[in-house]
Amino acid sequence: MDIIKEHETNEQQPFPLGLPGTTAKYYYTQKKDVLQTTVRTLILTLGKVEEARKTKHQWLHLQTKKTNEEGFCVWLLVESYSALKSTKSSQNIARYILKEGDNQPLEFRHKFEDKAVLPGLGCWSYLIPQPIKDTPSQEIFQSKLTFLGHSYLLDSLDHLEPPVIPIETKVLLLNPDVLIGPAHNSKQKDETRRYDRSDYELVQLTQNDYLEMINAGINCLRVDKKQVKWIDQCNVFYWGISGQEIKYPEYLYRSNYLGPTIFMDEPAVCTRDSIIRPKLESDQSYRKSITPQVALENFQDYFRHAKYQGAPARLMNELSERSDVDLGNIDFLQQNIYSWETMVSSALYQLTRCEAGEGKVPSAIVFEPPGRFGTLRTLPEMNMAYGCQIPVDNPKNLASIIYGFLRGAARLTDKDWGMSIYGAVDRADTFWLQTHAYDLGAKFFLYWDSYQLACVPYNEYLALSRNLRAHTESHPNRNLGKLKQAAEVAILLPPGYNLGHVYMGKGNLWGLNELNLERLNQKGIKYRVVMHNFFTEIERCIRFGVAYDLLWDLDELNLLAYREVIRIKEDGKVEVVEEGGKSIYDKARTPVRPSGTPPQLSIELSYHERELPMEITAHATITEGSATVYYTTGTNAQGIYKNAILCWELYGPNEEDYRFLNWEELETRITNQDNSRYKVEIDFSLEKPGTYHLRSATVDMAGRTSISWETIVVEN
Structure with missing residues (x-):
C-alpha cells in the first residue's frame, strides 16, 4: 500500500518508532456475531520523543472502541518497537498509562526505580498489537495486526497532531519486588490466640481494615468485587476477583491486578495427602515398596496436573466460559503464579518444569512452614535425627537450611522466592525470619490467617508488616540478581529425599512413617546415613561461615558458578568437586566441633503385661554435660x-x-531431680507381635546429642 511506503520513508528520521503524529486506524475483520466486549476499532498514534534513562524513547498511544461502545486507552513510552514484542518489555518501557472509559487515567510506576510496572499476568503479547506471526519487518504499522486474539486490518494511515499525555493522571507507585500480604480477605472476630486446636470465627475485612493494612506496609491484598473499589487506586496490588467477574479486557491491562489467584497450593504435600496416603491405607504391599523415587514419580504426575489444570490455568478457563467474551487465539498460563510449598527440597524441580513458550510458571517458590516450626523446636530435632551438631542458639542456622533450597532454585532458574509466617511458627523467630529473608533477596512475605494453630491473627501480622516495611524502607536498594548468586557452595541431595512435613526435624521422608530413617534405600543404605551426610556438610558450611545452596541432584544442572559442589550419594558416599578436581569420600566431612561433654542418657523398661496388648513404661535418666538440655515439641x-x-x-x-x-x-512425666539431672517416663502399648526398637534421644544447647536404642520382643 502507498501509505505504508510513505511512512517507511521516515525510518531514517531520529524517531524510535516513527514520525510523531502518524496515526493508523484498524478495524476488526469479523462483521457478524461480534460479542459486546470485543474491540471493533483500534487506533495507534505515535507521540513525541522523550529521553528516559539516558536513552531516546517515544510515546505510543493506543485507543480502542468495543462493540458495546465502551473504550479504553493506553499510553506507552517505549525505547523501540521490538521492545513491545519482547518478553522483557518492562526493561524497555519507561512509562505506562491506562485510561478506562471516562475514569481518571492511572500510571503504574515502580516505587523505587525509574521504570514502568507492567501487567504480570502473562498475556502482554496479546494486549499490544503485534504483526502477523513470522513477519520480518520491524515496521509498526503493518497492513494486518493481531490484537487480543483477533485479526485487524489497516483502514487508514494519516499524519495528525501527536497525542497529548493526560495531565490529570493518577500515579500508582508499586513495588513488585516486595509483596507483603495475607491469604484471605477476612480477619478473626476474636484475635485471642487459640492453642487448643479450636477454630477462629472470621469476618470480612472492612474499608478501614484495608487502609490500616496498607498503612502497615501490606501491599498485596485479596479482595472481592465489593472490597476492590476501596483499594484499586491505592499503591498496592490486589487479587481474588475471578475471570467471570472482571471487566474484560480492561482488567488485563491493570498492572495492580494479579489475577483470581496467585499461588499453587503445596503440590508436594497434596501429592502425599491425595495420592500417596490413600494408596498406603488401601495397599499393604505399597507400604513396603514405597521409596523416595516412587513418591517423586507421583509428585511429578500431580505437579503436571496442578500446573496445567489448576491455578495457572484458572484465569483462562474462567474467561473462556463467559458468553460475552471471545478470546480468539488467546491462550496463556498465568505467569505470576508462585508455588506455596512446605517441602522446599522440591523447589528446583517445580521451578524448572517449563516447556518452551510457557514463560515462567510458576514464577517463584514460597516456603510454607510446617506445624510448630522454630529454631529451638526444629534444630534440636535435626541434630537428634541426623547426628549433626548444628548450634541451636541462632535462627540463621535454621533459616539458611530452608532459604538455601529456595535461593538455590531461584538462582538456577532466574526466578524468585519468598517465605511466609504461620501461627505455629515460634514468635521469637518471626520478625527476624522476615527481615533476614529480605536481606537475602526474597520477594514474597506472606501470612496464613485462618485455621486453628496455622492462623496468624490480624494485629500480629500488622505488627510484623510494620517492622518489615521499616526495614525495607531503610534498605531499599537490593541487587536481587547478585543476592541470588551469594552461595559459594551447592550441596546436592538425591531427588525424592526431603526434610519431611510436620515431621520436619524427625526426618521421615515426605512426612511418611513408611519412609522413616531406618529403612534401606535402593543401594542398601539407611536413609538416615544419606541424610546424616547431607546435614553434616550443611553443618560444615555453617561452622566455616560459608553461604550454601541446597538442591535436588537433577539432570543437566549448570553448577559452574559454585566454588564447590557437594553431591550426596545414595550409596553413602560423598562426592566433592572443587577447582576442577573431584574427590570421593566414604562419608561426610565432619567439621571441627567445640569440645565439651554431651548429656548422658540411660533407659530402663518396665513391662506391665507380657500379653498383647503389652503395656510398657520407659524410664529415662538424663544427666546434663557441658550445656543445658533443651527440646520442645511446641x-x-x-x-x-x-x-x-x-x-x-x-x-x-x-x-x-x-x-x-x-x-x-x-x-x-518429667522430674527434675536436681539442677542437672532429669527423670523422664512415658507409658505406651504394643498391639502386634514382633521386634520393636525404641529410640530415645536428647540434645543440649550446643547441639550435642545422646542416643539410646532398646530392643523389645513381643511374642504371640
Whole structure:
C-alpha cells in the first residue's frame, strides 16, 4: 500500500518508532456475531520523543472502541518497537498509562526505580498489537495486526497532531519486588490466640481494615468485587476477583491486578495427602515398596496436573466460559503464579518444569512452614535425627537450611522466592525470619490467617508488616540478581529425599512413617546415613561461615558458578568437586566441633503385661554435660513451651512401621531431680507381635546429642 511506503520513508528520521503524529486506524475483520466486549476499532498514534534513562524513547498511544461502545486507552513510552514484542518489555518501557472509559487515567510506576510496572499476568503479547506471526519487518504499522486474539486490518494511515499525555493522571507507585500480604480477605472476630486446636470465627475485612493494612506496609491484598473499589487506586496490588467477574479486557491491562489467584497450593504435600496416603491405607504391599523415587514419580504426575489444570490455568478457563467474551487465539498460563510449598527440597524441580513458550510458571517458590516450626523446636530435632551438631542458639542456622533450597532454585532458574509466617511458627523467630529473608533477596512475605494453630491473627501480622516495611524502607536498594548468586557452595541431595512435613526435624521422608530413617534405600543404605551426610556438610558450611545452596541432584544442572559442589550419594558416599578436581569420600566431612561433654542418657523398661496388648513404661535418666538440655515439641493447649527433654521414637515391628510417641497424647512425666539431672517416663502399648526398637534421644544447647536404642520382643 502507498501509505505504508510513505511512512517507511521516515525510518531514517531520529524517531524510535516513527514520525510523531502518524496515526493508523484498524478495524476488526469479523462483521457478524461480534460479542459486546470485543474491540471493533483500534487506533495507534505515535507521540513525541522523550529521553528516559539516558536513552531516546517515544510515546505510543493506543485507543480502542468495543462493540458495546465502551473504550479504553493506553499510553506507552517505549525505547523501540521490538521492545513491545519482547518478553522483557518492562526493561524497555519507561512509562505506562491506562485510561478506562471516562475514569481518571492511572500510571503504574515502580516505587523505587525509574521504570514502568507492567501487567504480570502473562498475556502482554496479546494486549499490544503485534504483526502477523513470522513477519520480518520491524515496521509498526503493518497492513494486518493481531490484537487480543483477533485479526485487524489497516483502514487508514494519516499524519495528525501527536497525542497529548493526560495531565490529570493518577500515579500508582508499586513495588513488585516486595509483596507483603495475607491469604484471605477476612480477619478473626476474636484475635485471642487459640492453642487448643479450636477454630477462629472470621469476618470480612472492612474499608478501614484495608487502609490500616496498607498503612502497615501490606501491599498485596485479596479482595472481592465489593472490597476492590476501596483499594484499586491505592499503591498496592490486589487479587481474588475471578475471570467471570472482571471487566474484560480492561482488567488485563491493570498492572495492580494479579489475577483470581496467585499461588499453587503445596503440590508436594497434596501429592502425599491425595495420592500417596490413600494408596498406603488401601495397599499393604505399597507400604513396603514405597521409596523416595516412587513418591517423586507421583509428585511429578500431580505437579503436571496442578500446573496445567489448576491455578495457572484458572484465569483462562474462567474467561473462556463467559458468553460475552471471545478470546480468539488467546491462550496463556498465568505467569505470576508462585508455588506455596512446605517441602522446599522440591523447589528446583517445580521451578524448572517449563516447556518452551510457557514463560515462567510458576514464577517463584514460597516456603510454607510446617506445624510448630522454630529454631529451638526444629534444630534440636535435626541434630537428634541426623547426628549433626548444628548450634541451636541462632535462627540463621535454621533459616539458611530452608532459604538455601529456595535461593538455590531461584538462582538456577532466574526466578524468585519468598517465605511466609504461620501461627505455629515460634514468635521469637518471626520478625527476624522476615527481615533476614529480605536481606537475602526474597520477594514474597506472606501470612496464613485462618485455621486453628496455622492462623496468624490480624494485629500480629500488622505488627510484623510494620517492622518489615521499616526495614525495607531503610534498605531499599537490593541487587536481587547478585543476592541470588551469594552461595559459594551447592550441596546436592538425591531427588525424592526431603526434610519431611510436620515431621520436619524427625526426618521421615515426605512426612511418611513408611519412609522413616531406618529403612534401606535402593543401594542398601539407611536413609538416615544419606541424610546424616547431607546435614553434616550443611553443618560444615555453617561452622566455616560459608553461604550454601541446597538442591535436588537433577539432570543437566549448570553448577559452574559454585566454588564447590557437594553431591550426596545414595550409596553413602560423598562426592566433592572443587577447582576442577573431584574427590570421593566414604562419608561426610565432619567439621571441627567445640569440645565439651554431651548429656548422658540411660533407659530402663518396665513391662506391665507380657500379653498383647503389652503395656510398657520407659524410664529415662538424663544427666546434663557441658550445656543445658533443651527440646520442645511446641506449645501446649495453654500456649506454653515446655522442655520435653527427650524425643521418643518407636520402630517396628515391620520396617515400614514407625511411631513418634511424643505426639500420641501419651502422658510424659518429667522430674527434675536436681539442677542437672532429669527423670523422664512415658507409658505406651504394643498391639502386634514382633521386634520393636525404641529410640530415645536428647540434645543440649550446643547441639550435642545422646542416643539410646532398646530392643523389645513381643511374642504371640
